[in-house]
Amino acid sequence: MIASRTKLAAAACALSLFATTSSAEAQVNFRLPGLGPTSFTFTNTSLLTWRRSNFDQITADDNLLSFTERFDSQFTAPPWRLQVRLDAFLPGLLAPGSMGMSAPPTFCYTGPNNMPTCPGSLHWDVRLERVALSYTGEQISFDLGDFYAAIGRGLMLSLRKVDPLGTDTTVRGANVTAELERFTLRGMIGYLNPQNLDPLTLITVQDYGEAIALGRDGARVTTDFIGGVDRMGAVDALARIGENNDVEIGLAGVRVHYPESMQRESFVDTFGYRMAVPSLADGALSLYGEVVGLRRVTHEYTTTGSGMNIMRTGLRGTPLEFGRAIYLSAQLNLGNLSAQFEFKDYRNFLLSPDGGGSSLRRIYNNAPPLEREDVQFRSNSNTRGALARVEYAFRPSPWVGGITLVGSGFTENNAPDPWDPSGYGVAHGYLTLRRNVDGADYAAPSTVGGGQSGGAVAARPGGASWILVANAGYRMEFINNRRGAGCNSGNPRDGCREAYAPDWHIAHADIDIAFPIAANHALDVKVDGRIETRWDDFLVDSVGTRAGFYTFFRGGVVAAYSYQDRLQISGIFRIDTTNAGKYLEGVPADVTIPPSVFPGGEVRWMFTPGNVLRVFGGMTAGGRLCTGGVCRDVPPFQGALAELILRV
Numbered sequence: 001m002i003a004s005r006t007k008l009a010a011a012a013c014a015l016s017l018f019a020t021t022s023s024a025e026a027q028v029n030f031r032l033p034g035l036g037p038t039s040f041t042f043t044n045t046s047l048l049t050w051r052r053s054n055f056d057q058i059t060a061d062d063n064l065l066s067f068t069e070r071f072d073s074q075f076t077a078p079p080w081r082l083q084v085r086l087d088a089f090l091p092g093l094l095a096p097g098s099m100g101m102s103a104p105p106t107f108c109y110t111g112p113n114n115m116p117t118c119p120g121s122l123h124w125d126v127r128l129e130r131v132a133l134s135y136t137g138e139q140i141s142f143d144l145g146d147f148y149a150a151i152g153r154g155l156m157l158s159l160r161k162v163d164p165l166g167t168d169t170t171v172r173g174a175n176v177t178a179e180l181e182r183f184t185l186r187g188m189i190g191y192l193n194p195q196n197l198d199p200l201t202l203i204t205v206q207d208y209g210e211a212i213a214l215g216r217d218g219a220r221v222t223t224d225f226i227g228g229v230d231r232m233g234a235v236d237a238l239a240r241i242g243e244n245n246d247v248e249i250g251l252a253g254v255r256v257h258y259p260e261s262m263q264r265e266s267f268v269d270t271f272g273y274r275m276a277v278p279s280l281a282d283g284a285l286s287l288y289g290e291v292v293g294l295r296r297v298t299h300e301y302t303t304t305g306s307g308m309n310i311m312r313t314g315l316r317g318t319p320l321e322f323g324r325a326i327y328l329s330a331q332l333n334l335g336n337l338s339a340q341f342e343f344k345d346y347r348n349f350l351l352s353p354d355g356g357g358s359s360l361r362r363i364y365n366n367a368p369p370l371e372r373e374d375v376q377f378r379s380n381s382n383t384r385g386a387l388a389r390v391e392y393a394f395r396p397s398p399w400v401g402g403i404t405l406v407g408s409g410f411t412e413n414n415a416p417d418p419w420d421p422s423g424y425g426v427a428h429g430y431l432t433l434r435r436n437v438d439g440a441d442y443a444a445p446s447t448v449g450g451g452q453s454g455g456a457v458a459a460r461p462g463g464a465s466w467i468l469v470a471n472a473g474y475r476m477e478f479i480n481n482r483r484g485a486g487c488n489s490g491n492p493r494d495g496c497r498e499a500y501a502p503d504w505h506i507a508h509a510d511i512d513i514a515f516p517i518a519a520n521h522a523l524d525v526k527v528d529g530r531i532e533t534r535w536d537d538f539l540v541d542s543v544g545t546r547a548g549f550y551t552f553f554r555g556g557v558v559a560a561y562s563y564q565d566r567l568q569i570s571g572i573f574r575i576d577t578t579n580a581g582k583y584l585e586g587v588p589a590d591v592t593i594p595p596s597v598f599p600g601g602e603v604r605w606m607f608t609p610g611n612v613l614r615v616f617g618g619m620t621a622g623g624r625l626c627t628g629g630v631c632r633d634v635p636p637f638q639g640a641l642a643e644l645i646l647r648v
Helices: 002-015
Strands: 021-032 036-053 064-077 080-090 106-110 116-121 125-136 140-147 149-151 157-159 170-180 183-193 231-241 247-261 264-280 285-304 311-317 320-334 337-347 383-393 399-410 424-435 446-448 452-454 467-479 502-518 521-541 544-563 567-576 597-608 611-620 623-627 630-634 637-647
Touching: 149 231, 149 247, 567 611
Parallel strands: 021 637
Antiparallel strands: 021 036, 036 064, 036 637, 064 080, 080 125, 106 116, 125 140, 140 170, 149 157, 170 183, 183 231, 231 247, 247 264, 264 285, 285 311, 285 320, 320 337, 337 383, 383 399, 399 424, 424 467, 446 452, 467 502, 502 521, 521 544, 544 567, 567 597, 597 611, 611 637, 623 630
């Protein structure tokens, strides 16, 4: 087995030591008996990635060269379609600290009581990741195999592809939809099939229970034994009423079974209704509302045995929990003035039993958050609040100004009310200034720190135009009740805080400006910065630890030069002092923390139409990425990437 891995690794290295991705797309048209005109398309993607470090405590995934292969093919003969995707992964091309090939590394580090902990391993893997047969008729449509699904605004069910987070979950089963004039009826059943390669940890995982978090060969104890895949069933009915289908009313129900271990499994039921009125007052007003109830029952079992020989001996208990979600929105457009209002009330509304963002692969719904994703909202499953946004267009000029206000309360524990004394309050306001293109045919490039970029740039014919988006605001989280050890001990170092005392300040600003500098040449510059002050009970000072505030900065600049849509050169420079900020008098010599400065650069060249070469090198700061109302802190990255896309 090791020899075959080495041969495959050598072949991968022979392709290119730097080129990380090559894709080829082709289409073949022909006729099949009984089906008629048929097309066959395929996309082949090969990914060779080198990661120098991600600045965590695990060194087994540093200095790592890995190879990923994906072959996605599709036969289409209307009304039929067959899609098949094969995924393969080969890690361990470089061992930590060496330039030679090795067996896949295992993630092990020293845990509690100096015991070795191995949460997962890197393994080669080949699997049929997606397969789907679809039929699309005038009234009846169905999918057999893997399919994406969403209900309403996603509160009850939202399964979609979100690459940056490694969230790519489908239902593998059956999906049937019937269109009956003013009614749409849909039913689906199957098991949840997440993407099996986590692009952040590079661990290949299985489609069942806690293995999603632990990895295929993680060290197993009694409670780690897995009972099966996550299963779901859903029904959705939508009716349209009114002369012009002016009102939509929907009813839906979803059940998900989570086999967490041989000692525990959960059944989560949600049932809700929604109403949408997309056009009132001659199109000036649109309304939407959704109400969902949640019931979670957990079966807890007594067991005997250990390891893989565990057996259930009886039912110990069935704790029962309830939750709800209320989402209301309204949009008003009065010529130059527009307004948006949202109200959200989520009580213990978490579809997954995991209880947080540690397992993004189990996020099967998308409760819309109250906040911008670039501010670190700590909980979206137990919160109540509102958002109001007003914008005014200064026509005939291209300028638009706006203000957004957000107020809410939340608790990190889902049991109490969001405005419970143990929780937090939030007040956030920010101003927006935007300059539109004013009819120009100019589109700014989109560059994202971390080496991802895309978009085309076309200079405005016969003149110059520029666009701008700027935001500036202030956000504060405060405690709802008096708390702190110092309130009882009388020691000010323990940090007693009164009710409504600040807990986290954020002053933020960003500006993105794009403009042509000459014919066919354009420049896009984005600058952002956040000064944050946060309370911590365990700051490090000269005499040990104390409670108090610490301040840190996060921000940077991205500059991208573009020549038509052919060439784009980007420079990235970011600063993040979050970790160093906790050491009030300097970082001790024996402490290693991630760096605070993250430079990088990228070149994207479309050498012929549709064929693109992209190279990125440097360091990225990582940060918080959000999906489904749950946020996850992803590690920083240091290394080099290159991408070659070939379309035939």
